[in-house]
Amino acid sequence: MSTVPPTSTTAGARTIGGTGDPLAEETVTRFVADALADVDLDGRTVCIVIPDSTRSCPLPLLLGAVHSALVDRVAAMTAVVALGTHAPMSEDHLARWLGYDVDDPARRYPGLQVINHRWDDPATFVDLGHISAQRIGELSGGLLHVGVDVKINRAVVEHDIALVVGPVFPHEVVGFSGGNKYFFPGVAGQEVIDLSHWLGALITSANIIGTRGITPVRAMIDQAAQLIPAQRLALCTVVQTHTGKVLAASFGTPEDAWAAAADVAAQTHVRYLDAPVRRVVSVIPHRYDDIWTAAKGFYKLEPVVADGGEVILYAPHITQLAAMHPEIEQIGYHCRDYFVQQWDRFAHLHWGALAHSTHLRGAGTWDPHTGEHDRVKVTLATGIPEHVVRAANLDYLDPATVDLDAAAADPDTFFVPDAGEVLYRLRGEQ
Incomplete structure (x- = not known):
């Protein structure tokens, strides 16, 4: 009963x-x-x-x-x-x-x-x-x-x-x-x-x-x-x-x-790790059909990635950065300071698109002399052409070369199936 x-x-x-x-x-x-x-x-x-x-x-x-x-x-x-x-x-x-x-x-x-x-x-x-x-x-x-x-x-x-x-x-x-x-x-x-x-x-x-x-x-x-x-x-x-x-x-x-x-x-929906990870393979489910939405597979892992680490978004089904926001291909993905310190160049654009750009690029700095320095490497293993990915200031990986079973078994890789809804944080951080 x-x-x-x-x-x-x-x-x-x-x-x-x-x-x-x-x-x-x-x-x-x-x-x-x-x-x-x-x-x-x-x-x-x-x-x-x-x-x-x-x-x-x-x-x-x-x-x-x-x-x-x-x-x-x-x-x-x-x-x-x-x-x-x-x-x-x-x-x-x-x-x-x-x-x-x-x-x-x-x-x-x-x-x-x-x-x-x-x-x-x-x-x-x-x-x-x-x-x-x-x-x-x-x-x-x-x-x-x-x-x-x-x-x-x-x-x-x-x-x-x-x-x-x-x-x-x-x-x-x-x-x-x-x-x-x-x-x-x-x-x-x-x-x-x-x-x-x-x-x-x-x-x-x-x-x-x-x-x-x-x-x-x-x-x-x-x-x-x-x-x-x-x-x-x-x-x-x-x-x-x-x-x-x-x-x-x-x-x-x-x-x-x-x-x-x-x-x-x-x-x-918040899970805690005891130590930062160096490499993440974030498997993006089909409910996300472009990077505008699939970027949740990065947002929710960024807090546990070590400085200099990498997040790979694996989504062979995704073929475009932002279906409804093509300006992202021209803006690219950059850290917050890249925009804030060059505000005159970007203030006329939709601020929501600029925000999305910073969210996927993650933390970083920008200096007029030395350029942009991002904390984490973001790599797309998707159906988006390599030249589009690299022009948007992201790294590219051919999804055909990714072995998900091997990634899941690799002790040096944090493997996240069905990414995008659970947030990962380091224990002790709020």
């Missing part, structure tokens, strides 16, 4: 599960139903903000549970895929990701409209207001003094309730993903995306990734979220690595639900 795990209240959120075994699907479904039963939904409209497939998440289970709890109560509901600036998902891809028949989505989700966040279309957005340069200075700890216009997908504003549904992981820009991050940058305009990502880059990925609490970037995101007129709620989950099964779930405001889930993610 199975025992249903008890629910509790943590940081103002209703919670279930933890760091132990995955929750049964029926337990998750009941938790969602009970949580939404306590919300005033009758006759109202709901915008459900969901992740794209670059995040491990049992979305058919979660969205199915939410849909079942809403369908007979709400006047209308729309699911918006929080792409940030990722590529739009095709109809076939959406059907697989959400678990419906591409020819008959209404059979699985009657009454639900599903749309991509079209970040490349100005008609997508509505203005929410402005955050002043003074306030950005306060939130960023003095790192930035630039005001920002806050824009968001109009679907969020045109519904009574905005409900985030998605997982929480260590994150290279904000510390831990989830919560209000699904609004900014998930369905946000370029302005907040650029500013928040560049702030994370100034702090550096290695210094912010896996940081609990309200980081400067999280503070900026939360400030922007206060401008959303809809009632904001969130169903945040922590999923088991490699299986995607739900370990824990929390429901409440995006701030409270995220905080509860991040506490669990900090215990389940």
